[in-house]
Amino acid sequence: MSRKPISLKREIPLLVWLVVVWAALWQDFSPGNLLFGALIAVVVARIFYLPPVELSGRFNLLRAFAFAFVFLGKVAAASFQVMYLAIFKGPRVTNAVVAVPLRSQSDLLMTATGHVISLIPGSLVVEVDRSTSTLYIHGLNIRNSADSDRLRKEVQDTEASLIRIMGSAEEVEALRNDQRQLRETRQLRDETGEAL
Amino acid sequence: MTADASGFDAFIDALTAVFLVAGALMSLAAAIGLLRFPDLMSRMHAATKPQVLGLFLVLAAIGLQLRTWWVWPVLLVAWIFQLLTVPVSAHMVGRAGYRTKHLQKELLSTDELADVVRRAAAEEQAEQDARDAAGSKRP
Amino acid sequence: MKETILIVTAVILTLAAAGAIVRIAVGPSLLDRVLAADVLLAILGAALAIDMAMNRHLNNLMLLVALTLIGFIGSVTVARFVADRRPNPHDS
Numbered sequence A: 001m002s003r004k005p006i007s008l009k010r011e012i013p014l015l016v017w018l019v020v021v022w023a024a025l026w027q028d029f030s031p032g033n034l035l036f037g038a039l040i041a042v043v044v045a046r047i048f049y050l051p052p053v054e055l056s057g058r059f060n061l062l063r064a065f066a067f068a069f070v071f072l073g074k075v076a077a078a079s080f081q082v083m084y085l086a087i088f089k090g091p092r093v094t095n096a097v098v099a100v101p102l103r104s105q106s107d108l109l110m111t112a113t114g115h116v117i118s119l120i121p122g123s124l125v126v127e128v129d130r131s132t133s134t135l136y137i138h139g140l141n142i143r144n145s146a147d148s149d150r151l152r153k154e155v156q157d158t159e160a161s162l163i164r165i166m167g168s169a170e171e172v173e174a175l176r177n178d179q180r181q182l183r184e185t186r187q188l189r190d191e192t193g194e195a196l
Numbered sequence B: 001m002t003a004d005a006s007g008f009d010a011f012i013d014a015l016t017a018v019f020l021v022a023g024a025l026m027s028l029a030a031a032i033g034l035l036r037f038p039d040l041m042s043r044m045h046a047a048t049k050p051q052v053l054g055l056f057l058v059l060a061a062i063g064l065q066l067r068t069w070w071v072w073p074v075l076l077v078a079w080i081f082q083l084l085t086v087p088v089s090a091h092m093v094g095r096a097g098y099r100t101k102h103l104q105k106e107l108l109s110t111d112e113l114a115d116v117v118r119r120a121a122a123e124e125q126a127e128q129d130a131r132d133a134a135g136s137k138r139p
Numbered sequence C: 001m002k003e004t005i006l007i008v009t010a011v012i013l014t015l016a017a018a019g020a021i022v023r024i025a026v027g028p029s030l031l032d033r034v035l036a037a038d039v040l041l042a043i044l045g046a047a048l049a050i051d052m053a054m055n056r057h058l059n060n061l062m063l064l065v066a067l068t069l070i071g072f073i074g075s076v077t078v079a080r081f082v083a084d085r086r087p088n089p090h091d092s
Helices: A008-026 A031-047 A061-092 A107-119 A145-166 A169-195 B007-036 B040-066 B071-099 B112-137 C002-026 C030-055 C061-084
Strands: A095-101 A123-129 A134-139 B108-111
Touching: A008 A031, A008 B071, A061 A107, A061 A145, A061 B007, A061 B040, A095 A145, A095 B112, A107 A123, A107 A134, A107 A145, A107 B071, A123 A145, A123 B040, A123 B071, A123 B112, A134 A145, A145 A169, B007 B040, B007 C002, B007 C030, B040 B071, B040 C030, B071 C030, B071 C061, C002 C030, C030 C061
Parallel strands: A095 B108
Antiparallel strands: A095 A134, A123 A134
16 A cells, blocks of 8 residues: 555546436436535545546646537548448448557547547557557558548547647647648748749 | 427427437448448448447437436436447457458558567567577576 | 337338348357447447437436446457467467
8 A cells, every 4th residue: 555645636537527427327416416426436536546547737628618519520420421331332442550640648648539539430549559659540441642641630630639628738839839830831832832 | 299299399309300310320330331341340440430429319319308407417428438438349359350360451551550560579579589599598 | 200210210220230130140250249249239229219219218228328338348358358369479
């Protein structure tokens, strides 16, 4: 029992989730039940000790709300796409395993990105390399390198929006720098293109 | 679903009907995908993902029909359980499928993991050889 | 209206269940069968949910959650044992 106790503030998200599950399973949101649920949540969190999830302490509720809608839209669109592929393409479908390097080193963001990507139909995380934070993704209907580039961009965009929701301040800053750089190179290319 | 429903009720009922039929169609899509896709990995896409949307639609239909506020958190918890478990089981099955060579290489246009796996296997082999050599030197 | 929805969804779900059962029977590998069994479980869940929506009750909601968890534990367990059952890791 040499483990460091976790501060209560760190445990709050877990406790809130446990209370919500408790109340939902009883289908009773009365104050008394919530209080009893909170008591049980604290006891359970103390007895069944798990390593704490390293949250960054930042959470943008507005962006999370917007992301939920975008996510639902993507899931719906991609579900119909898989349906179309199953019915019309069937056995002639071509797939690929694509390596996608991520920006963030944090376990939480990698897990969240992998989850979201796995939930959107047409992509599935096959293997994770934590040391280089690379996801290996099996994509449905990837015929050429343009398709795999699109998949890679989609995964990185998903990670970017997750960083904006709950990444640490440094990660948000790094993301901003990245995108400024990208914009500048694109602008430069456009200008030289015009010059030519 | 009463016959003398007002305009709003009729709209809710129609929305429920659309959600239910679409949710059922998602299950059918999963089954068609299971039957028609050529290898384990593409079947996996069809099998796990349309269910997420399907369950969402059907749960939303329940919420629309019951019309009390406290069902929504309950339904949300049920859906979040699905959201948390589906990717994990899909990943586990997919990884097992990749490692036990269920993947049909000729169906892939690129495989960027294969090189990594080959390199790792070579390293492991080299380590094994070194250990064997060291073992044979001092019997 | 109600009967029509019930009949339409019942036909769709029956076809889907038949497809999943065919895949369980055909195989060809254990993982395919696990996947198809998972889909069959999800179809069962959808049927339960449709019944709840049409008859306006929540009696089976916890059964639905339990089904999700059982499917999850089942496929994860099988996937682990399939991955571990290699005779020799160097034979590929």
